[in-house]
Amino acid sequence: MVLIQIDFASPAFDEYAKMRYEELLEPLGLDWDENEMVAEQELLHYGLYNADFHLLGAVQLDPRNGSIKQLVIEKVHQKKGLGSFLLKKIEQIAAQKGLKALSLLAHEAALPFYEKAGYKKTGEIILIEGISHQLMRKDNTLSINPSQK
Numbered sequence: 001m002v003l004i005q006i007d008f009a010s011p012a013f014d015e016y017a018k019m020r021y022e023e024l025l026e027p028l029g030l031d032w033d034e035n036e037m038v039a040e041q042e043l044l045h046y047g048l049y050n051a052d053f054h055l056l057g058a059v060q061l062d063p064r065n066g067s068i069k070q071l072v073i074e075k076v077h078q079k080k081g082l083g084s085f086l087l088k089k090i091e092q093i094a095a096q097k098g099l100k101a102l103s104l105l106a107h108e109a110a111l112p113f114y115e116k117a118g119y120k121k122t123g124e125i126i127l128i129e130g131i132s133h134q135l136m137r138k139d140n141t142l143s144i145n146p147s148q149k
Helices: 011-028 034-042 082-096 108-116
Strands: 002-006 044-049 055-062 067-073 101-107 120-128 131-139
Touching: 002 011, 011 044, 011 055, 011 067, 044 082, 055 082, 067 082, 082 108, 101 108, 101 120, 108 120, 108 131
Parallel strands: 067 101
Antiparallel strands: 002 044, 044 055, 055 067, 101 131, 120 131
């Protein structure tokens, strides 16, 4: 498996956007928000590919504030450790960019996954389009030099 940065508005981005729609938005009865799509130009996008260059999953990182967004694994590849692998990779990238903390909004069903990865609930439940999400945070210990511990 290989993690590759995806350019916004590229054919690879279109493939990633289609996966996000089919795996994240459509099952919840949601649709695209044009304002959010425009704002994605500021984000870093990464795709997880197999040896045949098939997109298995993807994630976004906001390098300005360490926010992880829309981590998704193709349904047929879920429950195989790819989500954990992808999350660790994005944490490493965040560390390389000097981000000392990471945050995300987790759908209720994903809370155990993120808690297992060391993310802690912060604040109250947030309703987005009528769907409960929890703000979560994790200190990015990968960004701390061992001599600073």
